[in-house]
Amino acid sequence: MESYKLTHLRELESESMYVLREVAAQFENPVLLFSGGKDSILVTHLARKAFWPAKIPFPLMHIDTGHNFAETIEFRDALVEKIGARLIVASVQESIDKGRVVEEKGVNASRNALQITPLLDAIEEHKFDCAMGGARRDEEKARAKERFFSHRDDFGQWDPKNQRPELWNIFNGKKNMGEHFRVFPISNWTEMDVWQYILLEDIEIPNLYFTHMRKCFERDGMLLAYADFMQLKDSEQVTERQVRFRTIGDLTCTGATLSNASTLEDIIDEVASTRVTERGGRSDDKRSEAAMEDRKKQGYF
Amino acid sequence: MTQEHTMDKYDSKGYLDMELLRFTTAGSVDDGKSTLIGRLLYDSKSIFEDQMEAIKAISDRKGDEHVNLALLTDGLRAEREQGITIDVAYRYFATPKRKFIIADTPGHIQYTRNMVTGASTANLAIILVDARHGVIEQTKRHAYIASLLQIPHVVVCVNKMDLEGFGEKSYEKVRKDFEDFSAKLDIKDVRFVPISALLGDNVVDRSKNMDWYQGPTLMHILETVHIGSDQNHIDSRFPVQYVIRPMTTEYHDYRGYAGRVAGGIFRAGDAVSVLPSGFTSRIKSIDSMNGPIEKAFPPMSVTMTLEDDIDISRGDMIVKVNNQPEQKQEFDVMICWMGDRPMQIGGKYALKHTSRDARCIIKEVKYKLNINTLQKIEDDSNIGLNDIARITIRTTVPMFIDGYRKNRNTGSLILIDEATNNTVGAGMIV
Incomplete structure (x- = not known):
């Protein structure tokens, strides 16, 4: 008998392509939020597959904290060039200059939470009615309750206790003027699925994910990359370490891991044996038990 | 897909040959559902150190005696504060054989709405029964919804066997009572496992306390249940x-x-x-x-x-050409109502069915179902939140439909309130 089975990676791929096509069909002006991290690279890859041989029918948008890894920006520009996509950059620095947000003070200052304002401003300016992101439900407990199609009111806010039920694969993207949706095409993927699929499909990712020598310093048990805009405490010493990154976000709050993993296979072995979640290395989540839920309610990714 | 074969050289751990099983868990308050999920995650080594540290810290602060595995599944601030689950949460774990997605549905608040949501994408339902209390009204509701939503496989976990001295009698009673009730339903594959989620008996590891049970553990069922035939491969x-x-x-x-x-x-x-x-x-x-x-x-x-x-x-x-769905503008559906405002007979709603959008009018209520007794109430057309009823609808354009029993994809639809844009009804075409 012939077999009609999909492997779990192909089933996840198919589900994500379906969601991306629903977005293109149900919304007039969607946008894909692109951070340069592996998850947004994955969503971009799935979008290419969903609309091939046509180009991706929506632009990519990068919320630029100004505190980037140089490698991320190089990678972003090369990818956009290669796939012929339109890129929009919304800048946190600009929002600071305009006085829309105030920079956090002190050594632990991060621009991570400041991304909310330029994000919501850009959504309003470009009249986007749907912003897609690479968030996954396995990342964090508030995200475990997130829908594929997540409704936001006209203040961009999430109301987690009052979400629309999501049945079968029928997505309800109806909304009033001024409201928008956040859509998460890779909701059901785990960190392991993402890496295995990157290997399966041979997807290019920034070198930051592989082992390299980098100037780092330790803070609160986390290893942070050094950059000249970082304020160091007196006790903190910058040393050269062999590291890689498990997630890539704002440079000021993304922890590095000591690692020799130089290939995707090495990374997969490392992920399989690791005992700490991916976001365990993100100081932005450590601020309080409900840090992510609070940011999401205000309009965070 | 042909390219899978060329990928073998990468597949050092069999990971590229895994299937995906989606299951839902249903239980009433305090029958150990969160503990069971915590146990599955913990024994399959899917809980990370930082997650464990976080829930240990909370358990200590609250003065709990054991690390409360249930805390793993309560994601929202309000849920942790009140110690209840509000919304469907999705959990993930994998064994070398399969990857699993759990739709964890709360036991009480918004019960029907949430369980229907979780069940709509599930291949398998776990129904938890407290061995001390046996089959109760809630169990029957869970079984009915699993049947209504056509979940292909049901596993009844008779939990808290440790509190019954691991004796066979209470397990056999649950089994008989459940079979008597489910004979009236449309469930194709039912299995029973006696477990202790708290101590781990028959969840992942075989129990040393219940020699009388010769069947598989829950995890063995999850890893091996045949899901290849769950999709319709006949009607294109x-x-x-x-x-x-x-x-x-x-x-x-x-x-x-x-x-x-x-x-x-x-x-x-x-x-x-x-x-x-x-x-x-x-x-x-x-x-x-x-x-x-x-x-x-x-x-x-x-x-x-x-x-x-x-x-x-x-x-x-x-x-x-030689196998087509029905094309109809008027047909019956079993509706599960999810809106805060009651369903309006004669009211107009937006309708979504596969990729097709339409509007429809509710023509009549054939009967409302008492899901505790399965009794059809024919003179009650008042359909509110969490009610289930058989209704007739008329659509603005012809729909291409199959019965839900034949195909879950082409037999399902949702109704949307045009004033609020909220999803208010989950419909299964009769």
């Missing part, structure tokens, strides 16, 4: 989701119909009809970025091209 249905027109030099005249196969198997060369126009053609190619696809089956997302230029748009359906 391809709802067109999006039309792909690259308009580039290379693909100047390309018109691809993108969608997810909802039933049956499609191959290049197949004779097809397009609904609603009724035009016929043949499939020219089934395309993907990785190359042509030999056969497309559910739940694959593909792009088809046809031999002939036919006007096709989103909401149309490509089917085999």
